Amino acid sequence: xxxxxxxxxxxxxxxxxxxxxxxxxxxxxxxxxxxxxxxxxxxxxxxxxxxxxxxxxxxxxxxxxxxxxxx
Numbered sequence: 001x002x003x004x005x006x007x008x009x010x011x012x013x014x015x016x017x018x019x020x021x022x023x024x025x026x027x028x029x030x031x032x033x034x035x036x037x038x039x040x041x042x043x044x045x046x047x048x049x050x051x052x053x054x055x056x057x058x059x060x061x062x063x064x065x066x067x068x069x070x071x
Contacts, residue, residue: 001027005033017030
C-alpha cells in the first residue's frame with residue numbers, strides 16, 4: 001500500500017472527498033488529517049505593570065508625531 005498526502009483548498013476539498021469515497025474499492029482508505037485552527041486568547045494587560053508609556057499624555061497625538069517622522 002502507498003501513502004499520498006495532499007494539501008487541498010476548501011473549494012476543492014468536498015469534490016475530492018466525494019471522488020475518493022465513491023471509487024468503490026477496498027484498496028483505498030481515506031484518512032483525514034485536518035489542521036486545527038488555534039483560538040487566540042485575550043491577554044489582560046492590566047495585570048502587568050508596564051512603565052514604558054506612562055509618560056505619554058495623549059496617545060493619539062504621540063502616534064501622529066511618530067508617523068510624521070517617517071515622512
